[in-house]
Amino acid sequence: MLAKGCHGVDADALTTARSALMAAAPLVHCLTNTVTQTLMANALLAVGAAPAMVDEPLEAEGFAAVASAVLVNLGTVNERTAVAMRLAARSASAAGTPWVLDPVAVGGLAFRTDLATELLDARPAVVRGNASEIMALAGAGAGGRGVDSAAAAEDALDAATALAARTGGVVAVSGETDLVTDGSRTVRIGGGSALLTRTTGAGCALGALVAAYLGAGGDALTGAVAAHAHVALAAEAAARVAAGPGTFAPLWLDALDRVTDLGPARVTA
Amino acid sequence: MLAKGCHGVDADALTTARSALMAAAPLVHCLTNTVTQTLMANALLAVGAAPAMVDEPLEAEGFAAVASAVLVNLGTVNERTAVAMRLAARSASAAGTPWVLDPVAVGGLAFRTDLATELLDARPAVVRGNASEIMALAGAGAGGRGVDSAAAAEDALDAATALAARTGGVVAVSGETDLVTDGSRTVRIGGGSALLTRTTGAGCALGALVAAYLGAGGDALTGAVAAHAHVALAAEAAARVAAGPGTFAPLWLDALDRVTDLGPARVTA
Amino acid sequence: MLAKGCHGVDADALTTARSALMAAAPLVHCLTNTVTQTLMANALLAVGAAPAMVDEPLEAEGFAAVASAVLVNLGTVNERTAVAMRLAARSASAAGTPWVLDPVAVGGLAFRTDLATELLDARPAVVRGNASEIMALAGAGAGGRGVDSAAAAEDALDAATALAARTGGVVAVSGETDLVTDGSRTVRIGGGSALLTRTTGAGCALGALVAAYLGAGGDALTGAVAAHAHVALAAEAAARVAAGPGTFAPLWLDALDRVTDLGPARVTA
Numbered sequence: 001m002l003a004k005g006c007h008g009v010d011a012d013a014l015t016t017a018r019s020a021l022m023a024a025a026p027l028v029h030c031l032t033n034t035v036t037q038t039l040m041a042n043a044l045l046a047v048g049a050a051p052a053m054v055d056e057p058l059e060a061e062g063f064a065a066v067a068s069a070v071l072v073n074l075g076t077v078n079e080r081t082a083v084a085m086r087l088a089a090r091s092a093s094a095a096g097t098p099w100v101l102d103p104v105a106v107g108g109l110a111f112r113t114d115l116a117t118e119l120l121d122a123r124p125a126v127v128r129g130n131a132s133e134i135m136a137l138a139g140a141g142a143g144g145r146g147v148d149s150a151a152a153a154e155d156a157l158d159a160a161t162a163l164a165a166r167t168g169g170v171v172a173v174s175g176e177t178d179l180v181t182d183g184s185r186t187v188r189i190g191g192g193s194a195l196l197t198r199t200t201g202a203g204c205a206l207g208a209l210v211a212a213y214l215g216a217g218g219d220a221l222t223g224a225v226a227a228h229a230h231v232a233l234a235a236e237a238a239a240r241v242a243a244g245p246g247t248f249a250p251l252w253l254d255a256l257d258r259v260t261d262l263g264p265a266r267v268t269a
Numbered sequence: 270m271l272a273k274g275c276h277g278v279d280a281d282a283l284t285t286a287r288s289a290l291m292a293a294a295p296l297v298h299c300l301t302n303t304v305t306q307t308l309m310a311n312a313l314l315a316v317g318a319a320p321a322m323v324d325e326p327l328e329a330e331g332f333a334a335v336a337s338a339v340l341v342n343l344g345t346v347n348e349r350t351a352v353a354m355r356l357a358a359r360s361a362s363a364a365g366t367p368w369v370l371d372p373v374a375v376g377g378l379a380f381r382t383d384l385a386t387e388l389l390d391a392r393p394a395v396v397r398g399n400a401s402e403i404m405a406l407a408g409a410g411a412g413g414r415g416v417d418s419a420a421a422a423e424d425a426l427d428a429a430t431a432l433a434a435r436t437g438g439v440v441a442v443s444g445e446t447d448l449v450t451d452g453s454r455t456v457r458i459g460g461g462s463a464l465l466t467r468t469t470g471a472g473c474a475l476g477a478l479v480a481a482y483l484g485a486g487g488d489a490l491t492g493a494v495a496a497h498a499h500v501a502l503a504a505e506a507a508a509r510v511a512a513g514p515g516t517f518a519p520l521w522l523d524a525l526d527r528v529t530d531l532g533p534a535r536v537t538a
Numbered sequence: 539m540l541a542k543g544c545h546g547v548d549a550d551a552l553t554t555a556r557s558a559l560m561a562a563a564p565l566v567h568c569l570t571n572t573v574t575q576t577l578m579a580n581a582l583l584a585v586g587a588a589p590a591m592v593d594e595p596l597e598a599e600g601f602a603a604v605a606s607a608v609l610v611n612l613g614t615v616n617e618r619t620a621v622a623m624r625l626a627a628r629s630a631s632a633a634g635t636p637w638v639l640d641p642v643a644v645g646g647l648a649f650r651t652d653l654a655t656e657l658l659d660a661r662p663a664v665v666r667g668n669a670s671e672i673m674a675l676a677g678a679g680a681g682g683r684g685v686d687s688a689a690a691a692e693d694a695l696d697a698a699t700a701l702a703a704r705t706g707g708v709v710a711v712s713g714e715t716d717l718v719t720d721g722s723r724t725v726r727i728g729g730g731s732a733l734l735t736r737t738t739g740a741g742c743a744l745g746a747l748v749a750a751y752l753g754a755g756g757d758a759l760t761g762a763v764a765a766h767a768h769v770a771l772a773a774e775a776a777a778r779v780a781a782g783p784g785t786f787a788p789l790w791l792d793a794l795d796r797v798t799d800l801g802p803a804r805v806t807a
Contacts, residue, residue, distance in 0.1 A: 034303045034575060035576055037304040038470070041305075045467045046514050051469065053303075054378070056345075062378065066377070076591055076593065077594060078593070078618065111597050112597070199580065200583060245583060245791055245792065246789060247789065247792055249580075251512075252515065254514065254516055257514055306572060306573040307739070310573055310574075310739075314783060315736070315782075315783050320738065321643065322571070323647070325614075328650070332646075332647065335646070349618075522783055523782025523783065524782070524784075525784075526736075
């Protein structure tokens with residue numbers, strides 16, 4: 001539980017961020033992978049945001065400039081979508097629109113590792129990944145074997161801090177306990193459910209929800225923590241009734257819609 | 270409820286169209302977006318059609334010529350798939366195969382707006398969109414901010430009528446009450462559920478079901494109305510048992526399969 | 539039921555393969571279609587494998603070399619992904635990594651038929667398809683109209699045997715009763731549920747599960763049979779509680795996770 005008045009973020013600020021998200025219905029422009037787009041779009045709809053997946057280079061620049069927030073997820077990036085991602089990230093940056101980078105599987109694959117490193121110059125408001133990805137992007141690790149990660153979030157604290165210093169933004173590391181830092185303040189979010197790791201795209205959807213919170217106007221640290229708390233609380237509710245990893249996903253979407261009070265989340269500053 | 274003998278379509282004609290669809294099991298060639306393909310394919314399977322998503326330019330022309338009907342949905346169109354869409358639309362048109370255009374997010378984005386305008390020359394049997402999209406395509410509006418629409422279907426009646434005159438086909442506008450017109454006759458379909466708007470791809474799937482009804486041999490107005498009535502009735506049934514937007518989607522597919530009598534739909538001519 | 543000691547595979551070998559899969563958590567590199575990627579990834583997660591969809595040519599070669607197994611599925615192949623598929627298949631072949639070819643809709647479409655034929659040179663450990671696809675790939679039939687197949691698996695026995703002789707591997711034909719052959723031994727798997735044919739991607743997911751079993755180290759015949767038995771048993775369990783084709787899919791994923799004993803499968807050698 002979060003102690004009121006801690007120097008991170010407090011429970012009231014999280015619940016206020018949730019209300020602001022519902023009121024703003026932010027348009028989230030997602031340049032993302034083809035595997036988890038559907039869950040991502042449905043998660044955004046469930047929390048009250050409006051998703052739009054536009055990754056044609058001829059459209060991405062202009063669309064990013066009018067969106068409330070932008071998400072760039074490298075899951076199935078290719079040469080064409082990489083062009084769109086560069087344009088969208090720079091366009092968002094130039095327009096002062098917050099954008100989130102999800103460096104999926106960065107580390108082991110040179111093409112996407114180079115792209116992610118280049119995208120850091122457009123100063124993502126939040127970078128969200130697992131420990132392997134964050135360590136690889138910070139230059140501190142060899143990367144995982146894909147989207148999963150053997151390392152605990154805490155292992156990536158130094159890398160996350162260094163990365164936050166480089167972008168001037170926030171870095172979030174997913175794990176059994178998540179870790180969100182702006183380089184000086186670090187917040188941890190516990191709870192959730194192991195079924196999240198058995199649902200393709202749950203982490204990707206989390207990245208999109210971070211973008212949704214930022215698009216609703218909150219500061220990056222509060223928004224990132226609120227998204228993680230929201231996901232964790234919904235996962236706990238869904239896990240109580242799910243019969244397995246297949247029925248978990250729709251129940252998690254139901255719960256994302258239903259959760260309005262982020263106070264009960266296990267957030268510690 | 271639909272009055273028998275009205276000059277639009279009657280309830281018996283709709284239920285007959287449903288039976289014809291099950292008997293024909295039409296092959297629906299979909300050139301569509303990557304976000305909602307899965308729901309679209311499952312919706313087609315649920316109603317008794319056979320989906321095939323083929324969007325490689327080297328294959329699209331030939332495949333469109335042998336399909337029962339073709340759907341072109343611009344959701345995540347890119348330069349490569351635009352080539353395939355042009356080929357498929359012209360091929361369908363030349364073969365006398367009915368095809369449906371879903372001009373997703375047309376209006377705000379020049380690339381797809383130009384493409385949709387060009388595709389009208391291949392005379393889609395049905396154009397299906399929300400009010401913003403239909404108004405933008407008819408040259409009567411500035412377009413929405415993406416896939417959602419602030420405008421009611423009725424606001425797009427003049428635009429739909431003008432567009433139908435241009436294509437010689439039918440235009441369908443989705444909204445709280447849907448509107449389907451061939452330029453002279455206009456039919457309205459009520460009912461459904463707000464949960465459809467919280468499920469990514471429900472509108473896209475509707476476009477594909479219109480194509481399925483046309484592929485089973487019905488006239489464009491009856492087929493388009495039948496698809497809207499089918500979707501609405503299934504949504505009502507699913508909404509009665511769904512616990513939220515996540516569980517709604519699979520239950521809606523179950524209901525699409527189960528609905529065989531379209532008579533109870535709230536259709537007015 | 540499988541008679542112990544038959545010259546095909548026995549029930550103990552199948553259950554042992556299931557345990558080995560859970561222990562190995564193989565990384566399965568999928569170059570696959572955009573329609574059914576999500577179900578495929580979730581099916582792999584459900585059985586205990588780790589999916590990674592990487593189809594950028596700049597990444598596919600290197601990634602295939604480090605994966606436990608590779609799946610190539612031609613569902614929505616295009617010129618770009620065809621390049622990645624060639625690189626991945628050759629890379630897997632050179633590294634001694636087992637790979638599976640799913641020749642979706644081969645036969646009616648020249649581009650993918652030529653590609654599938656070329657890929658046979660990289661000697662897939664298993665080719666998995668429906669009867670139309672296997673007959674077309676073996677040069678024995680004209681192909682189906684898409685992903686469905688009017689022919690029974692047994693009709694493709696000669697074609698499957700010829701194809702197995704050509705690749706030196708195993709060929710699996712899906713149908714009401716599935717057929718798996720290495721050219722000399724032929725195993726049949728019954729059971730399952732017709733709801734599998736009404737769920738887009740169930741066949742694609744089966745192909746990926748074959749790859750997962752091979753990636754866990756088993757021989758190709760046992761691994762292919764185990765995957766088919768696993769899918770069938772899970773389908774039977776899901777069909778008992780599903781209310782229709784929509785609710786079947788998540789329940790099938792739940793059951794894929796839960797099935798650990800493949801002994802009850804209707805396997806005959």
